[in-house]
Amino acid sequence: MKQSNSATPDRQVYANSRFEQIPYDLVKEMTWAIVGMGALVLILAGVFSTPDVPMLTAKQVASQDPMVLVNTELSDLASTGEIAQYGPPYNHNNGSVQAIGGFAPQTWLGVTIPVNSAQDNVLNPLQRLAAINPAVSSTLSQWRTASGRTQQAWIQAVQQQLPKATIHNGRLILPQSGTNLGPVPAMVNDYLALANSGLLESAIDAHNGPAPELDRTRSLLLLQGKADHIYAGKLNMKGEQWGIIKETGNYPGAVWLWFYTLLYQIPPYSTAANADLLVVLTVLLVTAVLVFIPFIPGLRSIPRRLRVYRLIWRNYYREQEGQR
């Protein structure tokens, strides 16, 4: 039954009024639906509650896996860490830039959230600490007056000893001391002290804006690597364990994203270096097809072929056939 075009005189005939009517009360149905849904969600909330595992903090990492924080600090300081090499929108490198051939939307807008790992995550927070602890100032000035080459040599000398190093009372104990390490051991100890105080995140984020609690980009990037992965692994939240967008514990996650998260688990996506870009483009394409399905011959006829509508309108069809 087709509605007429606006030019024809029967435009005002409401499509539904061509059919036999039954009584209905829209407002009553809506009201009862809200009441019924309210009862359902009250029961679900009362019985199942919700999980609330606190954020992973630098203080926690400093006490539970201090060597992870030391490694992160040194790779940030040397600008060899994942974020230092990331590329847009954080910096001009290309370590995490994804492309398909020459198609790389990640590079289009350039660097919009500049992040300098060494400055933002290590040196600036230590500079803030220096205001409280003047000894940090001399350590930092030794660092700042050295050449880049010397700085890298100091870091590498410390990194070479890390596999045999220990942390005792919040201080890094290296197997060998020496001048070839420069101020780096002291900077590590100061950094651990700052993390153990619980002030590291604020010292990082406060440098970049008026309200550090509102934009935690840089402090979140500090822990985004190994620290977060160890913690997520303990909570069974890693991609290979459950998919990323979910709650901690046995709670339903964003199950409506099943198609999106499924793609990450299957080839070619699961093995591709540009998996994120491939997955996003695939999902956009499939979504566009579904959105515009009314205009796509063949696909729009699938419901007819599936014939599930026979079940939905079975009473109507039965009555129609009875009348014939």
Next chain:
Amino acid sequence: MSKNWTRSLRDRLQQEIPMEHLLPDTLPKYVDSYVYLFGVLTLAAFVWIILSGTILAIFGPDWWHVSPVGHFFNSLHFWSIQSFFFFMILHLWAQFLMAAWRDGRHFTWIGGWLMFLVSILAGLTGYLSQNNFDAQWIAVQGKDAMNAAGIGGFFNLLNFGQMYSLHIFVLPLILILLLGGHLLLIRKHGVVEPLPPDPKSEVRQG
């Protein structure tokens, strides 16, 4: 004399969606299946999302971490959202199986999909507004996909303030506007008619 805009709008509304169509007290007899409840249940869940979310917004994003009452409202919000998506997806499947985009109803279908997509964004920003490890993990894991797609530079999952304001104001506002349009379109066109019982007899576009 220039045209009266107010009268034109009123005439247009009365012509397109007269009150008896907007608030019907009868329905065609073929509207006789539980699948017709999925839409109204989605709407009911949305009402509970807005109610519980408003309470959470009034007391601020820290409240539910420290107050048992706040935690209960967070749970109410979470389970309303789970119910919302559950019934919305059932509603979407039902409309697909009925080819409900027929006879000029394509914008109702497209608008429904837009709402689904905006709801996904609302869900994502909600996860990111939680201020707990779920939010932290989803932010650092999700940022790479946003960056790869070229939107991470202005849609920054690591920026709590941005995610929170999108979640509690911008996205709900868009959803409510889309929902209003969706409901008006449904009532303008009426409930989709049954397909011809035999698919071979149907030659027109689906």
